[in-house]
Amino acid sequence: MLKELDWGKVVIYTALLLFALIYIMPIYMTIITALKHPANISLATAWQPPGDINWGSFAEAYKKLGPNFMNSVYLTVSATIISAIIGSLNGYVFSKWKFPGNEIVFTLVLFGMFIPYQIILIPLFRVLRQLGLYGGIPGLALAHIVYGIPITSLIFRNFYARIPESMIESAQMDGAGFFGIYRRIMLPLSIPGFVVVIIWQFTQIWNEFLWGITLTGHSANPITVGLAQLAGGQAVNWNLPMAGSLLAALPVLLIYIFMGRYFIKGLLAGSVKG
Amino acid sequence: MKFNSDKTVALMMLLPSLILIGIFVYGFIGQTVYVSLTDWGQGAALAENPEINLIGLKNYGELFSGFLNSRFRQDLVNAIFYTVFLVSGALGIGLILAILLDRGPKGESVFRTIFLYPMSLSFIVTGTIWRWLLAPRGGVNKLPELVGLPGFGFRWLNSRRSILNFNWQNLPQITAIVVGGVFLFIAFRQWRRGLKNKGLFSLIPTGILFLWAFWGARFTPEILPTPEQHGFNLAAIGIIITAIWQYSGYTMALYLAGLRGISEDLREAARLDGANQFQYYFNVAIPILKPMTMSAIIILAHISLKMFALIFAMTGPDNAQTSHPAVLMYLTTFRANNFAKGAAIAVVLFLLVAVFIVPYLISAYRERRA
Amino acid sequence: MLNRKTIILAVISILVVGLLGTSLSVAATSHEDELSGELEIFSWWAGDEGPALQALIDLYEEKYPDVEVINATVTGGSGVNAKAVLKTRMLGGNPPDSFQVHAGQELIGTWVTADRMEDLTFLFKEEGWMDAFPDELIDLISTEEGIWSVPITIHRxxxxxxxxxxxxxxxxxxxxxxxxxxxxxxxxxxxxxxxxxxxxxxxxxxxxxxxxxxxxxxxxxxxxxxxxxxxxxxxxxxxxxxxxxxxxxxxxxxxxxxxxxxxxxxxxxxxxxxxxxxxxxxxxxxxxxxxxxxxxxxxxxxxxxxxxxxLSDSFGLPKGAPNRENTIAFLKLLGSKEGSDTFNPLKGSISPRLDSDLSKYSVYSQSAAEDFSSDRLVGSLAHGAVAxxxxxxxxxxxxxxxxxxxxxxxxxxxxxxxxxxxxxx
Missing domain, CATH: 3.40.190.10 (Periplasmic binding protein-like II)
Known part of the structure; x- marks a missing residue:
């Protein structure tokens, strides 16, 4: 029995380490490339650690990405919070205030997730201009909020579905209305749901490029646009974009490292009943 | 009274979202469908008031049977393979990782973070890094050399080999056989449920479709003048690996959450029944994970549509071997100024998604009703 | 109850109003002798080519200190992203003041045919550019109706x-x-x-x-x-x-x-x-x-x-450019010997002008410039000149x-x- 257990553990740890190695490989390559001098970067020696470390890439990338970085922070924080609030209200209505045609309407909303983003660029641009929102962060935030409605509503609806109807009913007996139930019952139980939605939306919005470059003016460009500038042009010093990618990914990486535990808890809480 | 007014409040809260979705999703889809039926893209396409004429389904006809649009057809085939492999790969690897972590190894949170972090990166970043890793004369192919073995020679992103080839001219027959097969399945299920008449009724379309596919098709005109082979291009493997690497952490998290949600009682019961670990996961745990699988499929299918940026970063715009309808749509619209055909590609892509997603939505709906 | 409802509604409306309220305002331009206002230049020059463009912008700002130059570069996607953004903006009625475009059919087939550009023949005559550039190059940026852009680089x-x-x-x-x-x-x-x-x-x-x-x-x-x-x-x-x-x-x-x-x-x-x-x-x-x-x-x-x-990069004057006067001043600088010899040595290209100061250029560029003035010139397909x-x-x-x-x-x-x-x- 003991022997068998050990053998099982060996298999588990070997498998885990092997997977971990594969998962880390790309980031290792990114870091060592970022630390090399441009002239030392070539495919033939890509795996070798840099002989002479070049921190300059990070300083230069930081200098160039600075303004875009703050734009992305404003954009991502505001759009993520608003879309989480909207998603939670929608999820609440779809799961607890069913109306005739509820399922069909929900399905239609969900379908919005599958619209190809490239093709709606022209109408989206026109609508935002008519609203006077073209060029700045608010317009871009609006686009992300609108196209975030399907997924945030889905996550919250699944999440709230597990809250028993009896709790709602007894709150209604006590005289609580729509907002009363939301505030007293749904919201306190929603924290893990918010974590999942915030992680998801934050990642998506932070990393989005095409809208960022089309819908904002130069001064409001988010960080992905700045990153593309680093890698742009005809001749490329690869250390710079690699350093830039690491800097650009840092905030999201931190969120994953610190909120990863809650992410799983949130998924757990939201998915006991599909 | 109170209840009703609350219901009104609930609907009022939903209304803004519905209006926004109505405009930004369905309004735009409507507009795209309209553009796809026009000839916007000839001559002065970018004029302030371009001359636009309705031409019906001509753009669609060209896409599916025009000599010069073979790239579209290959892209469509690619999109199906991308979706199937991304979904199955991410589900499979995510499940393996989740089971490994469910065993409660030391350093679990470190491993979890390692598997989850790729999801935080943008496709542009992962695409660039993986292009390096999969470069034929560097990266992964060189790894064995570090320990003195001969390097791999696989052409990750530029192999010109393809497997599972079929002739596009046979597409109508293949479709007829698949749809006929679905009807056959329905008939079989109805018959098993004891609905014999209904079952027999479902056999009628099966018969017609099979009859046409195996016999009648030779009398209908070919959709293409010459045979055209399409299949799964091996060059796409590199892109699929990258996408799986990036999103298997998400399915891992989802499954791990599901496994953790299984009550101790159930585990104990399985153990008392004499199930070993393997049997426990296979017979008890995995069936419980079905709802997670369902929601993961939706998310992953949606990601496979967004692979646009990944493909762009890894193999560039003009590599037809690894291309995707979303890439072609972008090029057709913005590089060739053919707005109408770009819109037609978008509509086809959208319908393709519908084919995959609608059955899921229907089954989810039925399950909730049951 | 009502109270809480009001609070929640208030919070939401504050968020929404805040979101809508901060949209960008566009600075107005005046047409005095001294140029002022803004100038937005749209290009795909970044990374290693960025410094060349920046040098040109610095030169412009030195001459017109009251004009704020917006350097709107769009990169990535092998140049397709720049096209997507530019075309979306033009169709949405929001042209930049000037944009980079390959001389030849990329300019004419797309933008001149669509009647989006202003004829620059007056500028070529005023500045004496008809003789400064080789005839084959002027043919490349002209139709019978006019001359449509100012070339800034030549690559071979x-x-x-x-x-x-x-x-x-x-x-x-x-x-x-x-x-x-x-x-x-x-x-x-x-x-x-x-x-x-x-x-x-x-x-x-x-x-x-x-x-x-x-x-x-x-x-x-x-x-x-x-x-x-x-x-x-x-x-x-x-x-x-x-x-x-x-x-x-x-x-x-x-x-x-x-x-x-x-x-x-x-x-x-x-x-x-x-x-x-x-x-x-x-x-x-x-x-x-x-x-x-x-x-x-x-x-x-x-x-x-x-x-x-x-192949040649050039800049034109789109119809409806918000700051037309500033743009014309920019185009004059682009076509001038000073502007050209500031930009090209940094970019690694040669000047389209036949009178450039070769001492500022690299060894390779000097040899290319010599060929440029004596060889038979033809347009490139891969880079937008002929088709x-x-x-x-x-x-x-x-x-x-x-x-x-x-x-x-x-x-x-x-x-x-x-x-x-x-x-x-």
Whole structure:
């Protein structure tokens, strides 16, 4: 029995380490490339650690990405919070205030997730201009909020579905209305749901490029646009974009490292009943 | 009274979202469908008031049977393979990782973070890094050399080999056989449920479709003048690996959450029944994970549509071997100024998604009703 | 209850109002003698080309200190992103003040045909540019109705690169025609050297045009684009046949390499030659720190000696540009000797003007400038000069058909079909 257990553990740890190695490989390559001098970067020696470390890439990338970085922070924080609030209200209505045609309407909303983003660029641009929102962060935030409605509503609806109807009913007996139930019952139980939605939306919005470059003016460009500038042009010093990618990914990486535990808890809480 | 007014409040809260979705999703889809039926893209396409004429389904006809649009057809085939492999790969690897972590190894949170972090990166970043890793004369192919073995020679992103080839001219027959097969399945299920008449009724379309596919098709005109082979291009493997690497952490998290949600009682019961670990996961745990699988499929299918940026970063715009309808749509619209055909590609892509997603939505709906 | 409802509604409305309220305001422009306001320049120049543009902007700001220059660069996606953003903005009625566009059909076929540009003939006359630029170049940016943009750079497409020491070691000379290349190629391959380094798809188009210029010669090359020579004529097919032979001697991982990585193959001695535009000189000179002539060498691509296949970046004046006066001042600077000689040495290109101060330029550029003033000039396909965007986009697919089937006849027929479709034939 003991022997068998050990053998099982060996298999588990070997498998885990092997997977971990594969998962880390790309980031290792990114870091060592970022630390090399441009002239030392070539495919033939890509795996070798840099002989002479070049921190300059990070300083230069930081200098160039600075303004875009703050734009992305404003954009991502505001759009993520608003879309989480909207998603939670929608999820609440779809799961607890069913109306005739509820399922069909929900399905239609969900379908919005599958619209190809490239093709709606022209109408989206026109609508935002008519609203006077073209060029700045608010317009871009609006686009992300609108196209975030399907997924945030889905996550919250699944999440709230597990809250028993009896709790709602007894709150209604006590005289609580729509907002009363939301505030007293749904919201306190929603924290893990918010974590999942915030992680998801934050990642998506932070990393989005095409809208960022089309819908904002130069001064409001988010960080992905700045990153593309680093890698742009005809001749490329690869250390710079690699350093830039690491800097650009840092905030999201931190969120994953610190909120990863809650992410799983949130998924757990939201998915006991599909 | 109170209840009703609350219901009104609930609907009022939903209304803004519905209006926004109505405009930004369905309004735009409507507009795209309209553009796809026009000839916007000839001559002065970018004029302030371009001359636009309705031409019906001509753009669609060209896409599916025009000599010069073979790239579209290959892209469509690619999109199906991308979706199937991304979904199955991410589900499979995510499940393996989740089971490994469910065993409660030391350093679990470190491993979890390692598997989850790729999801935080943008496709542009992962695409660039993986292009390096999969470069034929560097990266992964060189790894064995570090320990003195001969390097791999696989052409990750530029192999010109393809497997599972079929002739596009046979597409109508293949479709007829698949749809006929679905009807056959329905008939079989109805018959098993004891609905014999209904079952027999479902056999009628099966018969017609099979009859046409195996016999009648030779009398209908070919959709293409010459045979055209399409299949799964091996060059796409590199892109699929990258996408799986990036999103298997998400399915891992989802499954791990599901496994953790299984009550101790159930585990104990399985153990008392004499199930070993393997049997426990296979017979008890995995069936419980079905709802997670369902929601993961939706998310992953949606990601496979967004692979646009990944493909762009890894193999560039003009590599037809690894291309995707979303890439072609972008090029057709913005590089060739053919707005109408770009819109037609978008509509086809959208319908393709519908084919995959609608059955899921229907089954989810039925399950909730049951 | 009501209270809480109000609070929640208030919070939401504050968020929404805050969101809507902070939209951008556009600064107004005045048309005084002293220019002021803004100037938005749209380009895809960033990364290594960024400093050249910045130097030009600095020069402009020195002359017009009250104008705020907005340097709107859009990169990524091999230039497609820039097109997407520009076209979305133009269709949405929000043109930038001036935008970068390749001289030739990319300008004319897309923007002039759509009646989006202002005629700049007055500027060319005022500034004396009719004589400053070569006639072939002015033809490239003109129609019968006017002159539509101001050229700022010249790059050469038909250049073959090599490392002189390596050639000595292998005992070979630079081939004078593709046939000569095909003679020496088998021996190189036997010695484990790739005869020709190639990169991803667009570099194959780039190779195609150099081969076509050799096979067809400049007159027939131009006839192709005038619609006087069919792509599937005997000569047209011959180009593809020649390319087919050459493709036997390229690195077989080409489609996954960037052009820099293809150049690296030559530099590292894995390959003998590479055909690439002359931005490769900047890469070898500045990034790889090789000495021009000794460290790396160049020649016209085989069989095109005395012919200069050019591409040129230019800037125009879109109709409805928000700051027209500022833009005209910018265009004047672009076309001037001072502006041109500030920008080009940094960019690694040469000046389209025939009177530029060569002492400011690199060794390579000096030799290119000499060829530019004496050679026969023709336009490039791969870089937007001779064919409209519809053709260029479809040509990428034709190339895929060729690479997949390696059937010259089929590729030539496909090329003819897309030429018809796009109004060239």
């Amino acid at each position: 497409s038909n250049v073959m690169w090599y490392i002189p020491d390596n050639l000595d070691e292998w005992g070979i000379e630079v081939p004078n025609s593709w046939d000569e290349f095909l003679e020496i190629a088998p021996e190189l391959e036997e010695n484990g050297v790739t005869p020709l380094a190639l990169g991803q798809n667009w570099t194959v188009n780039h190779l195609w045009e150099s081969v076509a210029l050799d096979v067809l010669g400049p007159d027939k090359w131009e006839a192709l684009w005038e619609g006087e020579l069919a792509f599937n004529s005997e000569e047209g097919v011959a180009v593809w046949e020649k390319l087919d032979e050459i493709m036997e001697y390229v690195n077989d991982d080409y489609s996954s390499l960037s052009w820099q990585q293809a150049t690296d193959l030559v530099v590292e001695g894995d390959a003998a030659f590479n055909v690439m535009g002359d931005w490769a000189a900047g890469y070898m000179d500045t990034t790889l720190e090789l000495e021009p002539k000794e460290g790396f060498g160049w020649a016209a691509s085989p069989g095109t000696e005395g012919e200069f296949m050019l 409209n965007e519809g053709f260029m986009n479809a040509f990428a697919d034709v190339m895929e058909i060729f690479l997949d089937s390696r059937d010259p006849e089929r590729a030539a027929n496909a090329a003819q079909a897309i030429a018809k479709q796009n109004g060239i034939q």
